[in-house]
Amino acid sequence: MxxxxxxxxxxxxxxxxxxxxxxxxxxxxxxxxxxxxxxxxxxxxxxxxxxxxxxxxxxxxxxxxxxxxxxxxxxxxxxxxxxxxxxxxxxxxxxxxxxxxxxxxxxxxxxxxxxxxxxxxxxxxxxxxxxxxxxxxxxxxxxxxxxxxxxxxxxxxxxxxxxxxxxxxxxxxxxxxxxxxxxxxxxxxxxxxxxxxxxxxxxxxxxxxxxxxxxxxxxxxxxxxxxxxxxxxxxxxxxxxxxxxxxxxxxxxxxxxxxGLININKEKMSKSLGNMINIKDALTRWHPILIRIFFLSHHYRTPVDLSEEKLIEIEKSLKKAKNKIMLSKPKSIDLTDFNNLWMEAMHDDFNTAKAIGIFFKYINDGKINPSNIDQVKIFEQVMGITNWTSIFEHDSETSNIDSSFINNLISKRNEARKNKNWELADELRNEAEQKGFILIDEKEQTLWKTKDR
RNA sequence: GGCGGUGUAGCCAAGUGGUAAGGCGAUGGUCUGCAAAACCGUUAUACCCCGGUUCGAAUCCGGGCACCGCCUCCA
CATH class of the missing domain: 3.40.50.620 (HUPs)
Structure with a gap:
């Protein structure tokens, strides 16, 4: 039917x-x-x-x-x-x-x-x-x-x-x-x-x-x-x-x-106001998937206020969602309901905002996990956000960063921590942060990542 | 002035007759030397105001108020 x-x-x-x-x-x-x-x-x-x-x-x-x-x-x-x-x-x-x-x-x-x-x-x-x-x-x-x-x-x-x-x-x-x-x-x-x-x-x-x-x-x-x-x-x-x-x-x-049209920080985006944001500029700062989800989480007819904070919100929420999925135990949960629900939302005047809400709900209810994530594919394809989890895969990567500096610092700091020299340990952590590194203490090791923004 | 839209939690935002999705934030907790990150809880008796219809209204009708857009080139 x-x-x-x-x-x-x-x-x-x-x-x-x-x-x-x-x-x-x-x-x-x-x-x-x-x-x-x-x-x-x-x-x-x-x-x-x-x-x-x-x-x-x-x-x-x-x-x-x-x-x-x-x-x-x-x-x-x-x-x-x-x-x-x-x-x-x-x-x-x-x-x-x-x-x-x-x-x-x-x-x-x-x-x-x-x-x-x-x-x-x-x-x-x-x-x-x-x-x-x-x-x-x-x-x-x-x-x-x-x-x-x-x-x-x-x-x-x-x-x-x-x-x-x-x-x-x-x-x-x-x-x-x-x-x-x-x-x-x-x-x-x-x-x-x-x-x-x-x-x-x-x-x-x-x-x-x-x-x-x-x-x-x-x-x-x-x-x-x-x-x-x-x-x-x-x-x-x-x-x-x-x-x-x-x-x-x-x-x-x-x-x-x-x-609907776009406002920038509550002001109409227009040539006369000189607050136009070029796509090219936006893309140097934001992953296209974030931009897509930002727009798609509003109904297409309503005006939208575009701002740095909103994009950051989207980024945070997606990151949490990814973690939630990855940390969920693989279970073969059937997602037919999910697919019916968001499809239904789309049939009603292309309600992408509702569809995305349903997506988050299923994630947070722990229903989407590494073993059934394939069943979300059609949703991702329709929204044009295939591979969205890959946005966050650069954490702790060494790519073009001199990792010897930070690794040195971490071992010095862990030495201090072992000696309960908290003052020095905190000082080193601050130093790392000033250089753009965030330290993550885990039980057996200390990880680091670059400060996002 | 004409036409159109919007008004839902601290912020953003779905919801067009059946009893308030979702996100951010905030807050409590787990973890930690302390943090951060992460994770687990909690977070609108209530939808701009006043009337009306209805068993029942954020949703429909009438009347206000506020904000915004278009009426000039713009997606």
């Missing part, structure tokens, strides 16, 4: 039973980055959330077509290129490669398709032509704008009426637009910009249109799931819906999944 998946659909603001268009298959399109700078922890969260969703869907037998795009033509890329006196193509490529590398390092599986705007210009031009033909867009002075008044459902994703949007809009008045909310499908070329020939003259695509084209190319005119960060709901996803649905019948995407 197959269980239903309930998922929260941002389009209807309610939890719904997931019904794929084609039974057993899922088409999912996730908005990837605009590649104009190094990717940050917001990208990481989104990527990890959807990575786990895709892994889970595959685990329970769906054939998933996972598409994530790169927006490699955009104002910000051009701006950056001009600033650095480089080609915008080179800027885009550089950060695209970085992103791919970062995702690999975070343990994310590669999407099946990673289309770029620059590879889909013809498709974009064709779609714009079609939108104009159907009278949902107009050309003026080499620009093409989508006319939102023509699309009656405009605002249905962000739950805004166009009136209130106009009232509140802060966009500079653009005399070319019939309605201030109209948005560009095609932009006329300016100096120092990449451009392509089109029926409206040289220019380039506006933001939004690429996603309508590329999702359609890989998933069809109607597909199952469209994902991305909450901040994309308006205008990006709203506009995608308008562009796509004005010429096709039915829903563009049936289900919209939006992940």
């Amino acid at each position: 197959k269980k239903d998946i309930h998922l929260y659909n941002s389009l209807t603001n309610s939890k719904e039973i997931f019904k794929p268009l084609v039974p057993g298959n899922v088409g999912i399109y996730v908005c990837g980055p605009t590649v104009y700078s190094s990717s940050h922890m917001g990208h990481a969260r989104s990527a990890i959330v959807f990575d786990v969703i895709v892994r889970f869907l595959r685990q329970i037998g769906f054939k998933v077509n996972y598409v994530k795009n790169f927006t490699d033509i955009d104002d910000k890329i051009i701006e950056k290129a001009n600033e650095l006196n480089q080609k915008s193509e080179d800027i885009a490529n550089k950060y695209k490669q970085e992103y791919i590398e970062d995702m690999k390092n975070l343990g994310c599986i590669s999407p099946d398709h990673e289309p770029c705007v620059s590879q889909n210009i013809n498709g974009i031009i064709d779609l714009i032509k079609e939108i104009i033909d159907k009278d949902f867009a107009y050309e003026i002075n080499g620009d093409v704008y989508f006319q939102i008044d023509k699309f009656k459902e405009y605002g249905k994703l962000s739950n805004q009426s166009t009136d209130s949007m106009i009232e509140n809009n802060r966009i500079e008045f653009n005399p070319n637009k019939k309605n201030p909310l109209d948005f560009a499908l095609w932009k006329k070329v300016k100096n120092n910009e990449p451009s392509w020939e089109s029926p409206w003259g040289n220019g380039r695509p506006g933001w939004h249109i690429e996603c309508s084209v590329m999702s359609c190319k890989h998933l069809g005119k109607n597909f199952d799931i469209h994902g991305g960060g909450r901040d994309l709901i308006f205008p990006h996803h709203e506009n995608e819906i308008a562009q796509s649905e004005c010429i096709n019948s039915g829903n563009f995407a049936n289900y919209w999944i939006h992940n």
